[in-house]
Amino acid sequence: MSGFSADWLTLREPYDLRSRNAMVLDAVAGQFEPNFSVQIVDLACGTGSTSRALGPHLPVRQNWRLIDNDLGLLARAKAAPVARDTAINVIPLDLNRDLEAALDGAVDLVATSALLDLVSEQWLDRLVVEIVARSIPLYAALSYDGRTKLTPPDPFDAEIAAAVNAHQRMDKGFGAALGPAAAGFAIARFEALGYSVVQGTSDWMMGPDDFEIQTEILAGWAHAAHDMGALSRADTTAWLTRRRDSIAAGRFSLSVGHIDFFAMPSATR
Numbered sequence: 001m002s003g004f005s006a007d008w009l010t011l012r013e014p015y016d017l018r019s020r021n022a023m024v025l026d027a028v029a030g031q032f033e034p035n036f037s038v039q040i041v042d043l044a045c046g047t048g049s050t051s052r053a054l055g056p057h058l059p060v061r062q063n064w065r066l067i068d069n070d071l072g073l074l075a076r077a078k079a080a081p082v083a084r085d086t087a088i089n090v091i092p093l094d095l096n097r098d099l100e101a102a103l104d105g106a107v108d109l110v111a112t113s114a115l116l117d118l119v120s121e122q123w124l125d126r127l128v129v130e131i132v133a134r135s136i137p138l139y140a141a142l143s144y145d146g147r148t149k150l151t152p153p154d155p156f157d158a159e160i161a162a163a164v165n166a167h168q169r170m171d172k173g174f175g176a177a178l179g180p181a182a183a184g185f186a187i188a189r190f191e192a193l194g195y196s197v198v199q200g201t202s203d204w205m206m207g208p209d210d211f212e213i214q215t216e217i218l219a220g221w222a223h224a225a226h227d228m229g230a231l232s233r234a235d236t237t238a239w240l241t242r243r244r245d246s247i248a249a250g251r252f253s254l255s256v257g258h259i260d261f262f263a264m265p266s267a268t269r
């Protein structure tokens with residue numbers, strides 16, 4: 001499965017849903033509680049998981065603009081069932097090129113998930129500046145922060161984790177990616193520009209029942225380690241084989257660190 005394939009996004013969605021930080025979601029909900037309706041732009045929406053996760057926390061009448069550059073994912077987002085009084089419009093855009101167009105028009109809230117760790121410092125700064133210029137809030141969920149824990153431990157885990165974090169910093173279409181540093185960078189920029197930020201962790205916690213997703217994640221990490229030349233092919237294969245054996249024996253658990261945050265103009269609190 002590729003990093004943005006519909007199969008992968010479908011597999012991860014329930015893990016994302018249960019990991020989203022409740023305090024951050026409460027802050028988003030509290031901000032819009034007095035509203036009768038809300039207009040949301042979801043940047044890099046994939047199949048629409050953010051609208052499904054956030055929708056129940058927002059006023060009943062919702063108008064979503066779902067933006068992505070993958071027409072197949074947008075078609076799935078458009079076809080997914082929605083609640084009454086919720087309108088979903090899908091908009092194909094390359095966010096690297098057309099970020100400003102994505103934010104045009106009436107917007108009460110910008111939302112995104114699993115995007116910020118893919119983007120460059122320059123692009124993220126551009127996003128922060130555009131949002132602050134419009135004096136609107138941002139809910140950004142599930143930015144990978146570089147923390148991983150594999151149980152039981154293996155002698156090669158540290159090399160694999162270092163390679164994964166180095167791979168995260170490679171260009172994903174927005175210039176050299178911030179990877180694990182992304183959420184911290186965005187939060188610092190918002191605070192420097194006078195925004196208030198509520199933040200919390202949203203770590204994936206996986207145990208012996210989570211066979212399929214653990215297998216996918218570790219295969220991806222082995223690929224990353226191979227791409228980065230971190231270990232020999234034989235050592236990487238041996239590591240993956242030991243990890244697959246642990247998963248198959250129901251002895252493996254995995255946590256992957258993420259950060260959620262809600263940044264809002266201070267005056268609107």
Ligand SMILES: C[S@@+](CC[C@H](N)C(=O)[O-])C[C@H]1O[C@@H](n2cnc3c(N)ncnc32)[C@H](O)[C@@H]1O
Nearest residue numbers: 004044045046049068069070094095096113114
């Ligand atoms: C990791 S997925 C997250 C999808 C969704 N937000 C979620 O949490 O399930 C990253 C998304 O970014 C989109 N994407 C990547 N580069 C993009 C670009 N230049 N413009 C618009 N979308 C882009 C991909 O198509 C994919 O849907």
